[in-house]
Amino acid sequence: MTISRANRSLSLHSSIREELMRRIEQGVYPDDEPLPSAATLGREFGVSQITIKRSLRDLQAAGILMAQVGRGSFIKRRTRLLRKLGSTNPYADTQIEILSIALETVDDPILREMEPVDGPVLCVRKILMAEGRPFFHDVAFISKPVSEVIVAEFERYLVVEAFERAGIGVLKTDLIIEAAPADGEIAALLGVPTGYPLFRRYYRFTMSKTGLVVMGLVQAPFEQLACTINVPEPSEA
Numbered sequence: 001m002t003i004s005r006a007n008r009s010l011s012l013h014s015s016i017r018e019e020l021m022r023r024i025e026q027g028v029y030p031d032d033e034p035l036p037s038a039a040t041l042g043r044e045f046g047v048s049q050i051t052i053k054r055s056l057r058d059l060q061a062a063g064i065l066m067a068q069v070g071r072g073s074f075i076k077r078r079t080r081l082l083r084k085l086g087s088t089n090p091y092a093d094t095q096i097e098i099l100s101i102a103l104e105t106v107d108d109p110i111l112r113e114m115e116p117v118d119g120p121v122l123c124v125r126k127i128l129m130a131e132g133r134p135f136f137h138d139v140a141f142i143s144k145p146v147s148e149v150i151v152a153e154f155e156r157y158l159v160v161e162a163f164e165r166a167g168i169g170v171l172k173t174d175l176i177i178e179a180a181p182a183d184g185e186i187a188a189l190l191g192v193p194t195g196y197p198l199f200r201r202y203y204r205f206t207m208s209k210t211g212l213v214v215m216g217l218v219q220a221p222f223e224q225l226a227c228t229i230n231v232p233e234p235s236e237a
Helices: 012-025 038-045 049-061 148-153 159-165 184-190
Strands: 065-068 072-075 081-084 094-104 121-130 133-142 170-181 197-207 213-221 225-228
Touching: 012 038, 012 049, 038 049, 049 065, 049 072, 133 159, 133 184, 148 159, 159 197, 159 213, 184 213
Parallel strands: 081 225
Antiparallel strands: 065 072, 094 121, 121 133, 133 213, 170 197, 197 213
16 A cells, blocks of 8 residues: 555654554444454555554554454544543443452552541542443542441442442542553553553542541543533622
8 A cells, every 4th residue: 555645754654553543533444343463454555564563552552542462453442521520420331340448558649748548548449441441440548437338339339429328428629630651550450551641630538527538549541531620700799
């Protein structure tokens, strides 16, 4: 295949990447089938498999493709949720997968800046799944002992939502928002390459029950989660 004139000024692998992206956008490759192999694409474009693999890696790093061992490269379905900043309402059409519930100490340096809870406390780690794929990772620390009834609810609801269902509301919300690259562990959990940009939301909820604080961190691939905030205008005197 001949690369278009518009792409001749690009490097060879960049030109192939742009052509593959064009095909993806036009639906040439079905979502549920792997892209042609590197060998097949190499023959089609008249380049080495190394060049093809470099183009595919670029698309994987951009969140367009995902690699499945032994199966090839697939188009990554994009699920994006928009929610109010600080909201504790449930996410529609998602499932919760508990990773662990154990006693842990808050050691994240940013959480340590948000009046951290003292000593080992109950820590709930979970993955939210959307369309059968990891959507975001949540780790929540709870400052006081929790009844078994509420702990059981953590398998169905986010931690703060479980408390709200038990009649314990949120009095104060503190948030820190940042972007950061995924490290090896979180990248594996979310199914993205190491170094992939993440949306991070650090939170600290002061609950209506005396001494109860829920604080933690939500991490999601940058293209999958967005937040809104409404700032009321100051009232006129």
